[in-house]
Amino acid sequence: MILAFLAAIGRGVREFVVSLGFGTRTFFAVLGASGGLLRRLRLVTDQIHFIGNYSLVIIGVSGLFVGFVLGLQGYYTLNKYGSEQALGLLVALSLTRELGPVVTALLFAGRAGTSLTAEIGLMKAGEQLAAMEMMAVNPLQRVLAPRFWAGVIAMPILAAIFSAVGIIGGYIVGVLLIGVDEGAFWSQMQAGVDVWADVANGVIKSIVFGIAVTFIALYQGYEAKPTPEGVARATTRTVVIGSLTVLALDFLLTALMFNK
Amino acid sequence: MQRKSLDVWVGLFVVLGAAALLFLALKAGNMSSLSFGKTYDVTARFDNIGGLKPGAPVKSAGVVVGRVDNIGLNGKTFQAEVRLKMQSGYAFPKDSSAKILTSGLLGEQYIGLEPGGDTNNLAAGDRITMTQSAIVLENLISQFLFSKAAEGKEEQKQ
Amino acid sequence: MPNLVEIRDLHFAYGDRPILSGLEMDFPRGKVIAVMGGSGSGKTTILRLIGGQLAPSRGSIAVNGAAIDFDDTPALYRMRRNMGMLFQHGALFTDLTVFENVAFPLREHSDLPDELLRDLVLMKLQAVGLRNAAQLKPAEISGGMARRVALARAVALDPQLIMYDEPFAGLDPISMGVTANLIRRLNDALGSTSILVSHDVHESFSIADYVYFLSQGRIVAHGTPQQMQASDDPYVKQFVHAEADGPVPFHYPGRSLAEDLGLGARS
Numbered sequence: 001m002i003l004a005f006l007a008a009i010g011r012g013v014r015e016f017v018v019s020l021g022f023g024t025r026t027f028f029a030v031l032g033a034s035g036g037l038l039r040r041l042r043l044v045t046d047q048i049h050f051i052g053n054y055s056l057v058i059i060g061v062s063g064l065f066v067g068f069v070l071g072l073q074g075y076y077t078l079n080k081y082g083s084e085q086a087l088g089l090l091v092a093l094s095l096t097r098e099l100g101p102v103v104t105a106l107l108f109a110g111r112a113g114t115s116l117t118a119e120i121g122l123m124k125a126g127e128q129l130a131a132m133e134m135m136a137v138n139p140l141q142r143v144l145a146p147r148f149w150a151g152v153i154a155m156p157i158l159a160a161i162f163s164a165v166g167i168i169g170g171y172i173v174g175v176l177l178i179g180v181d182e183g184a185f186w187s188q189m190q191a192g193v194d195v196w197a198d199v200a201n202g203v204i205k206s207i208v209f210g211i212a213v214t215f216i217a218l219y220q221g222y223e224a225k226p227t228p229e230g231v232a233r234a235t236t237r238t239v240v241i242g243s244l245t246v247l248a249l250d251f252l253l254t255a256l257m258f259n260k
Numbered sequence: 261m262q263r264k265s266l267d268v269w270v271g272l273f274v275v276l277g278a279a280a281l282l283f284l285a286l287k288a289g290n291m292s293s294l295s296f297g298k299t300y301d302v303t304a305r306f307d308n309i310g311g312l313k314p315g316a317p318v319k320s321a322g323v324v325v326g327r328v329d330n331i332g333l334n335g336k337t338f339q340a341e342v343r344l345k346m347q348s349g350y351a352f353p354k355d356s357s358a359k360i361l362t363s364g365l366l367g368e369q370y371i372g373l374e375p376g377g378d379t380n381n382l383a384a385g386d387r388i389t390m391t392q393s394a395i396v397l398e399n400l401i402s403q404f405l406f407s408k409a410a411e412g413k414e415e416q417k418q
Numbered sequence: 419m420p421n422l423v424e425i426r427d428l429h430f431a432y433g434d435r436p437i438l439s440g441l442e443m444d445f446p447r448g449k450v451i452a453v454m455g456g457s458g459s460g461k462t463t464i465l466r467l468i469g470g471q472l473a474p475s476r477g478s479i480a481v482n483g484a485a486i487d488f489d490d491t492p493a494l495y496r497m498r499r500n501m502g503m504l505f506q507h508g509a510l511f512t513d514l515t516v517f518e519n520v521a522f523p524l525r526e527h528s529d530l531p532d533e534l535l536r537d538l539v540l541m542k543l544q545a546v547g548l549r550n551a552a553q554l555k556p557a558e559i560s561g562g563m564a565r566r567v568a569l570a571r572a573v574a575l576d577p578q579l580i581m582y583d584e585p586f587a588g589l590d591p592i593s594m595g596v597t598a599n600l601i602r603r604l605n606d607a608l609g610s611t612s613i614l615v616s617h618d619v620h621e622s623f624s625i626a627d628y629v630y631f632l633s634q635g636r637i638v639a640h641g642t643p644q645q646m647q648a649s650d651d652p653y654v655k656q657f658v659h660a661e662a663d664g665p666v667p668f669h670y671p672g673r674s675l676a677e678d679l680g681l682g683a684r685s
Contacts, residue, residue: 126507126509127505127507127509128509128510128512130471130509131503131568133471133498134498134502135498135523135527135571136495136498136526136527137522137526138495142526
């Protein structure tokens with residue numbers, strides 16, 4: 001009984017390591033297959049449209065609401081110490097350092113990630129990828145690589161939009177609705193937010209998250225079982241594995257970057 | 261054709277992202293105060309720099325006139341040697357004094373520059389001779405206790 | 419070299435489940451060869467092996483006199499430029515129009531100017547009777563039409579070898595007749611060799627020059643369609659005459675009915 005349990009754990013670990021290894025090999029294969037994309041930029045830009053533009057609404061609206069909440073909650077907390085003038089600083093730092101990259105990545109995994117996984121999984125189920133191979137076209141280069149680079153490019157753009165809209169949201173709630181001094185809001189923010197330490201680090205984070213989430217979504221679709229059930233399971237895995245990876249990477253990157 | 265309109269949307273998307281980034285950098289961040297102008301180097305020695313960090317501002321009359329570039333320990337005098345990058349637009353007399361001050365009660369530490377009366381100005385590579393170290397809280401407390409104890413003894417003698 | 423493809427002593431297994439054992443097959447140039455057998459006999463696997471998508475555990479496949487090296491990916495890709503494959507349900511790219519689907523191999527493998535490409539694609543669509551459907555999407559056409567578009571795509575580069583995976587499955591009688599007709603005509607017009615995997619006896623026999631019968635991974639009979647019609651082999655007879663029971667049993671193997679109902683002798 002216990003032996004069976006231990007054997008199951010061993011099997012699970014081995015499968016995890018094997019899939020990690022296979023995933024890494026596929027990752028480098030996709031990178032290697034990307035060279036030819038320089039001549040076929042159309043493929044990448046088309047994908048940026050499907051991945052980026054179609055996510056604008058959810059990212060923009062979410063950013064606005066997160067900004068609203070930050071403004072509200074921030075005011076309540078700072079008011080206790082008489083420091084409500086620092087609201088702008090609080091909202092801006094929270095967004096550019098953490099919430100912008102992380103929340104955008106989580107929303108991206110849910111919206112764009114699942115759509116990528118489903119698309120690739122269904123292409124696999126419909127034998128489209130095999131047909132491409134038989135026509136001597138490498139599906140890694142023609143299908144996976146453009147979507148990968150589109151995701152990597154779109155993510156930092158979406159994160160920047162999220163942060164910017166969030167700051168505006170915080171301004172609307174804090175200054176326009178509650179009445180925090182407008183000058184203090186912006187000046188404290190400008191004095192405290194450093195372009196390189198905060199904004200740039202946030203951008204680097206979102207690029208790393210973009211690489212991770214996009215590749216996980218593509219990989220799950222590529223390795224999905226070619227049945228309806230298989231594709232459904234793959235999309236769930238994209239969200240779960242993608243979200244957990246983003247949070248783990250966030251901890252790693254924060255520890256590396258913000259340790260003055 | 262459908263392809264051309266896709267390109268337009270993608271272009272708009274990228275422009276929107278760039279605008280957001282610029283907004284963050286300029287309106288939210290301190291990029292506008294980053295000066296890419298010319299600077300000259302000046303050094304100053306302190307017994308104790310307290311919590312001064314590289315990148316801290318150098319202010320005179322509250323206005324930022326430079327940045328702390330580098331902090332090291334002088335092996336012979338065992339004093340902290342601080343290199344300051346001063347903005348070329350501002351010239352200070354050779355006998356100016358540098359103090360390490362704290363912004364607010366618990367804020368970051370910075371260097372306050374008080375101009376002296378010398379007719380010659382600090383040039384690149386010069387050293388500010390009059391410096392005042394940072395106030396270390398423990399020393400302050402022990403000084404206070406010591407002076408209180410001394411007062412007590414004097415009262416006893418009298 | 420009379421044979422375009424030669425298979426010698428081919429063995430293939432999925433893990434430890436043997437699928438094919440000891441296959442010896444010749445596919446002469448310019449002919450239509452049918453590979454037939456029940457479901458699960460390994461027919462589609464043969465096509466995958468010839469196309470290099472799967473590697474055999476033992477044996478060799480030679481195309482145009484040269485043995486396939488299954489590890490050399492660039493060589494496999496070069497070989498595939500001379501092959502066209504029609505997948506079971508068409509496998510059209512659902513995000514492209516009919517025109518773009520047929521144009522795909524031409525765009526990927528040649529540098530033709532747009533006007534020439536357009537003319538070529540329209541001619542291929544004309545050959546399968548779907549020129550006026552060029553601007554439709556795969557979701558807007560019927561299954562039979564999708565199959566024909568896939569056929570046009572498979573022959574876009576005028577390949578030497580065309581492979582068909584169950585081209586008649588799920589078609590109405592008219593579409594079946596049309597498809598069979600197209601397979602034969604295209605083969606003769608292009609001077610190619612066609613390998614047809616199917617279990618439709620009537621249509622396949624009407625166009626094939628030679629037939630191979632597979633059962634459980636082995637070749638049980640081969641010959642011309644006329645020879646197969648007249649054959650005495652029990653498996654061939656069961657297949658050709660659509661008999662319910664014979665060498666391929668009706669009942670799933672296992673315990674007898676008497677045992678299951680508890681009527682057998684108790685031990």
